[in-house]
Amino acid sequence: MPQIINISPNAALLISDQTKPLTSSWFDPEFWRLQKAPIGTGKTLLGTGAGRGEVWFINSLFGQFVIRRYRRGGLVGKFNKSSFLFTGQEKTRPWLELSLLEHMNALGLPVPKPIAGSYSVNKGFYQATLLTETIEDAEDLFDIIKSIKRDQIPWQEIGKVVKRFHDNGIYHSDLNCHNIMIDSQNKIWVIDFDKCEQREPNSKWVQSNIDRLKRSLDKESKNHANFHVSSKQWQAFLEGYHG
Structure with a gap:
């Protein structure tokens, strides 16, 4: 404390x-x-x-x-x-x-x-x-998706990291592509835990977290012509999450 x-x-x-x-x-x-x-x-x-x-x-x-x-x-x-x-x-x-x-x-x-x-x-x-x-030498997922490095994003690893949080009962109230960061060593970070909390894991809020992330990706795809996440990339995230 x-x-x-x-x-x-x-x-x-x-x-x-x-x-x-x-x-x-x-x-x-x-x-x-x-x-x-x-x-x-x-x-x-x-x-x-x-x-x-x-x-x-x-x-x-x-x-x-x-x-x-x-x-x-x-x-x-x-x-x-x-x-x-x-x-x-x-x-x-x-x-x-x-x-x-x-x-x-x-x-x-x-x-x-x-x-x-x-x-x-x-x-x-x-x-x-x-x-x-500060998380040194890191960019948020939103900016990377818009850049020439978009094909290098380790989607499976992102899925594994999100699963670690859920396994530990960490509920992120605003899991989106701006709150996931990747540093120069390809390490995945999660930021901005205002209004977040530890909960007993259950399938309902865990799935709502995943759905929220997907909605943020879909929203940015509609708002930015150079922002695109393929179904194959999202499937890689899910494969990493579910192991």
């Missing part, structure tokens, strides 16, 4: 990696800009410039990591972008995600290493941020 450091009556740091000299400043991209650490948004590290959106990639003397501010999606997100009802520290999104990442790392699953989280409460609602280590 994360170590708790209360920095005020209404704010706390949740520390998973106790080897780093973490402070609340670490969660602010402007702090790293002043330290002259390269800061990137999207997939490119930039030397200067403000972060666009809510994800920043930091290349610092303490290593490479990702700052991610929790945001709401859907209709609610149109008028409330980043505030969540506070019902206790152990129900905050960074606490839950850090705890799950710690557990998955202990199981040896290919997920980012958790560093820390933070939250602050105001009038019964909280805002929160997460720090995780």
Whole structure:
């Protein structure tokens, strides 16, 4: 479980990696800009410039990591972008995600290493941020499918990795082609475990996870002319999954 450091009556740091000299400043991209650490948004590290959106990639003397501010999606997100009802520290999104990442790392699953989280409460609602280590030399499956490397994708291995998560009861609430990454050594990684959890394995939610991934592939195929996954490739995924 994360170590708790209360920095005020209404704010706390949740520390998973106790080897780093973490402070609340670490969660602010402007702090790293002043330290002259390269800061990137999207997939490119930039030397200067403000972060666009809510994800920043930091290349610092303490290593490479990702700052991610929790945001709401859907209709609610149109008028409330980043505030969540506070019902206790152990129900905050960074606490839950850090705890799950710690557990998955202990199981040896290919997920980012958790560093820390933070939250602050105001009038019964909280805002929160997460720090995780960067997966080096990796691209997400979406970008690889669109590239000239699409025929080199190890679909069977992707299926085997997804099966490992399911065998360990890890439910990914948004398994899609953006949350699967492949590094330069062809290792498969899974990222973004916000609102995910450990469950007792059963065929219903396991199949829903697989169906969700397939829907994401079909959706991107309709939206991008250079995005295509053949029935043979999907069959290779299923063969890897089912062994």
